[in-house]
Amino acid sequence: MTTAPTVLITGATRGIGLACATRFARGGYRVTGVARTTGSDGEWLTASGAALIEADLSAPEGIAKVPHRAYDVVILNAATYTPGGMLDAEDAFEDLLPLNVLANHRLARRLLPKMIERKKGHLIVIGSTGTDSWPQHMTAYVATKYALRGLFRAWEIELTGMGVLSTLISPGATLTSSWDGEKPPADILLPATVAQAVWRAVEGGDTGRLTILP
Numbered sequence: 001m002t003t004a005p006t007v008l009i010t011g012a013t014r015g016i017g018l019a020c021a022t023r024f025a026r027g028g029y030r031v032t033g034v035a036r037t038t039g040s041d042g043e044w045l046t047a048s049g050a051a052l053i054e055a056d057l058s059a060p061e062g063i064a065k066v067p068h069r070a071y072d073v074v075i076l077n078a079a080t081y082t083p084g085g086m087l088d089a090e091d092a093f094e095d096l097l098p099l100n101v102l103a104n105h106r107l108a109r110r111l112l113p114k115m116i117e118r119k120k121g122h123l124i125v126i127g128s129t130g131t132d133s134w135p136q137h138m139t140a141y142v143a144t145k146y147a148l149r150g151l152f153r154a155w156e157i158e159l160t161g162m163g164v165l166s167t168l169i170s171p172g173a174t175l176t177s178s179w180d181g182e183k184p185p186a187d188i189l190l191p192a193t194v195a196q197a198v199w200r201a202v203e204g205g206d207t208g209r210l211t212i213l214p
């Protein structure tokens, strides 16, 4: 009897994470999704056979709720966006760091050893083309995505020869709730397009940094 491959997806209830959950479920994967709250999309996910873990990943207690298994694919996707520059009264950078950077660092430390033990698996990290060019008001967000890009590059080196593949998928602007309250560009990706790129990277065993543009 063959068992279905497994995928863990953070931020699986909306936007790019939800599109990835849908794509991998359609591709025969057993999906474990993580989100802070299980809203109506979360209910849809569990109805379609996925397991959904409610956890605030910005805190160590939330990380500890993520099932500690040897997944075939791990997609580190969850992040939040708020505008913020160096000189703004509110310090957006400190607000964004725990989820956009630390959660991924902690999850990698939690989940990668089991994949390395099996010498098998694929780590997908969702970056952003924001680290290539960005408007002024995105300083805080882009700095967290740069930190994640740096972590990814270091993980890539650490994982060499370990049997675990790693890919940084960097989409351009994508139509999700991240754009609530801002004017999205006319030329914008759909979450399903990004999810399809993630799927192709896993199917093709593609590694390194892949940018996804409209």
Ligand code: NAP
Pocket (backbone or CB within 6 Å): 010, 011, 012, 013, 014, 015, 016, 017, 034, 035, 036, 037, 038, 055, 056, 057, 058, 062, 076, 077, 078, 079, 080, 099, 126, 127, 128, 129, 130, 170, 171, 172, 173, 174, 175, 176, 177, 178, 179
């Ligand atoms: P989104 O629509 O805002 O969805 C974010 C997801 O993360 C939701 O499922 C949300 O669940 C979850 N989440 C938020 N805070 C969490 C927390 N503290 N703990 C656990 N889960 C949490 O996001 P998106 O736009 O699809 O972005 C996904 C990824 O793509 C991010 O890494 C982002 O940086 C990247 N990206 C986005 C764009 C874009 O234009 N949208 C462009 C380039 C890269 P809850 O509802 O429970 O909070």
